[in-house]
Amino acid sequence: MAGFEDWLVHARAHGLDTRMMSRADVAAQITGSEKPWVGGLFTPSDARAEPWTAVPLLATGAQARGAVIVENCAVRALDLAAGRVAGVVTELGRIACDQVVLAGGAWSALFARAHGVIFPQLSVKATVLATEPLPEVFRGNAADDDFAFRRRNDGGYSLAPGASHDFYIGPDAFRNFGAYLPVLKKDFRSTIFHPAAPAHYPDAWFTARRWAADAPGPFEAIRVLNPAPNPKIVADVQARFAECFPALGRPKLKAAWAGMIDTMPDVVPVVDRATAVPGLVIATGMSGHGFGIGPGMGRVVADLVAGNATGHDLGRFRLPRFTDGSKIAPGPSL
Ligand SMILES: Cc1cc2nc3c(=O)[nH]c(=O)nc-3n(C[C@H](O)[C@H](O)[C@H](O)COP(=O)(O)OP(=O)(O)OC[C@H]3O[C@@H](n4cnc5c(N)ncnc54)[C@H](O)[C@@H]3O)c2cc1C
Known part of the structure; x- marks a missing residue:
């Protein structure tokens, strides 16, 4: 609750309607739970959206305003002239431009490093599941240390573990070990370590760190980073949900999936110009x-x-915070 009080300071500073909840407030909002929550933090104006619906709509909106979206086309490298951006080299040819935004999610650090721009981005695998329809216990989204849930339009719930995730060890994990020590100490127990990522993943042991722009590279070896969900996490979340809502019982699984969440040592994104490569803007590390x-x-x-x-x-959000001696303090995260 003290941690929530700290977060409330940020919420107020940004005009949010977030407020603390007592034990009775929680019980009134989330019905049918046997869990003895002592209280909570609630943002009535919070929204939820279905990515499969929202993202295509955002893309259509951008196209209506003149954006051109090219799918299934990897950018292999920046095209540089006298050290500054003159375009990108894609697998379908060159596109001339004087500015490029690198927003490649979990692939961003791999792409940037090949151009000498180095930042400590890593990824963890997050597993999520959707249940078959169940009675409503809460209309919105809620999370505690054990699991998080949100009501879906199809009458089921999306469920995710409170903290458990998988981590694949690779060269970047070693390089960035020191920077991640504070979060590692905090997350050690909830992290399932694996000695190697599947082949061709951004930080797999044998993923090329350098490649030629005129031949297929790492971004063509995997088109969509779509890891398999961890069945142990899926079963664990089903059990925790059933413990929390005994009247609903163990939820029937409709679907399970996973993804690589790219993060930074302070769990704060990078949004900045890369001064080493004029014309390059980096927007990555959205940290979940x-x-x-x-x-x-x-x-x-x-x-x-x-x-x-x-x-x-x-x-x-500045890029040089990892190299200019700044103290790396974790950002306010729920
Ligand atoms: C299981 C899971 C649950 C999540 N839940 C939430 C949530 O509840 N709320 C929330 O806010 N966020 C959530 N996130 C996090 C959220 O999905 C990410 O933070 C977000 O998608 C990052 O957006 P992005 O545009 O930075 O990167 P991405 O969405 O990863 O997009 C980057 C794109 O760039 C492409 N790309 C990379 N390199 C190249 C290249 N060289 N050439 C061409 N294309 C390239 C990739 O293929 C990808 O399509 C979740 C993530 C996961 C995995």
Whole structure:
């Protein structure tokens, strides 16, 4: 609860309607639970959205405003002229431009390193499941240390573990070990370590770190980073849900999936110009919150590229914070 009180300070500073909840408040909102929550933090204006619906709609909206979206086309490298961006080399040919936004999710650090821009991005595998329809216990989204859930349009719930995730050890894990020590200490027990990532993953042992722009590279070896869900985590979350809501019982599985969540040592994104490569803007490391903050990030990055005032102090998101001796303090995360 003390941690929530700390977070409330940030919420208030940004005009959110977040408030603390007592034990009775929680019991009134989330019905049918046997769990003795002592209280909580609630944001009534919070929203939820179905990615499969929202993302295509955002893409259609961007196209209607003039964006051109090219799918199944890997960018192999930046095209540089006198050290600055002159375009990108894609598998379908060159695109001339004087600015490029690198927003490649878990692939960003691999791409940037090949151009001498180095930052300590790593990824963890997160497993999620959807249940068959069940009675409603809460209309919104809720999370505690054991599991998180949100009501779905199809009448089921999306469920995720509170903290458990898989981590594949690779060269970047060793390189960035020191930077991640604080989060590692915190997350050690909830992390399932594996000695190697599947072949061709961004930090797999044998993934090329250098490649030629005129031949297929790592971004063509895997088109969509779509790891298999961890069945142990799926079963564990089903059990925790059943313990929390005994009247609903063990939820029937409708689907399970996983993805690689890209993160930074302070769990704060990087949104900045890469000064070593003029014309390159980096927007990555969304640290598990990129769906929610995506539209806002997109707006800020568009202004950054266009040279407009972004309306925000982007100091917290600066790229050199990992190399200029700044103290790396974890950001306010729920
Ligand atoms: C299981 C799971 C649950 C999550 N739940 C939530 C949630 O509840 N709320 C929330 O806010 N966030 C959530 N996230 C996090 C969110 O999905 C990410 O933060 C967000 O998708 C990151 O967006 P992005 O645009 O930075 O990267 P991405 O969505 O990864 O997009 C990057 C794209 O760039 C492409 N790409 C990379 N390199 C190249 C290249 N060289 N050439 C061409 N294309 C390239 C990739 O193929 C990819 O399509 C979740 C993530 C996972 C995995």
